[in-house]
Amino acid sequence: MKRFELTPLPLDEGAIVASVQAPGAGAVVSFAGRVRDHARGRQVVRLEYDAYPEMAERVFAQIAAEAKEKFAVVDIAVHHRSGELLVGDLSVVVAVAAAHRGSAFDACRYVIDNLKLRAPIWKKEHGPDGAVWVDERP
Amino acid sequence: MHITVRFFAAHREATGQPTLALELPEGTSAATAFQRVCSRFPALKQAAAGVAFAVNQAHTSGEHVLHAGDELAFLPPMSGG
Numbered sequence: 001m002k003r004f005e006l007t008p009l010p011l012d013e014g015a016i017v018a019s020v021q022a023p024g025a026g027a028v029v030s031f032a033g034r035v036r037d038h039a040r041g042r043q044v045v046r047l048e049y050d051a052y053p054e055m056a057e058r059v060f061a062q063i064a065a066e067a068k069e070k071f072a073v074v075d076i077a078v079h080h081r082s083g084e085l086l087v088g089d090l091s092v093v094v095a096v097a098a099a100h101r102g103s104a105f106d107a108c109r110y111v112i113d114n115l116k117l118r119a120p121i122w123k124k125e126h127g128p129d130g131a132v133w134v135d136e137r138p
Numbered sequence: 139m140h141i142t143v144r145f146f147a148a149h150r151e152a153t154g155q156p157t158l159a160l161e162l163p164e165g166t167s168a169a170t171a172f173q174r175v176c177s178r179f180p181a182l183k184q185a186a187a188g189v190a191f192a193v194n195q196a197h198t199s200g201e202h203v204l205h206a207g208d209e210l211a212f213l214p215p216m217s218g219g
Contacts, residue, residue, distance in 0.1 A: 033219050049218075050147045051146070051218070052213075055196075080218060115218055115219055116217075119218040119219075120192065120218075121216060122147035122148075122214060122217050123218070133147050133214065134217035135187075135217070136217055137188050137215045
């Protein structure tokens, strides 16, 4: 299984988490993002993800390399969906393996927070009253 | 010099196309290239707030000076996850 992937296929959370297990890793922490049925006070029926695939996978790898350097982490996998997703579908899975839980939690948080800021991925929320590209700039 | 521009999300919808072949003077910056493209696509100008730049698939600033053959991407505010 690839460590860093943007895919139009459904994500297999169990396989992604299993892919980062290693003999020296006593802690595996994962984050799973699913499509929510509401956002910013509007109902959401489905999401449409656009992405710059070649760059997205490079950014995932770069963020993971930073996390490995900052925290004592053995292995990291990042998988993100593209295309059309319905409420409840998995949109992203981050899995981190480390010797101990503290660094695994910290690194997992670092990866998902930075992915949201830096990965060239865009979501369009479709609801009963239309569709909008999400803009979460402060 | 000749470069390739890529559009995504709201920008792709504003221009109606995913890529654009662009001829620019040597020494043009990413931000200047964006202004040029905006003048060709008025709808892009309306979707331009918060644009970021990538050259050859790496984040960079608007001051980045382009070279022949570069792939320049205009990135709307990102919203992955």
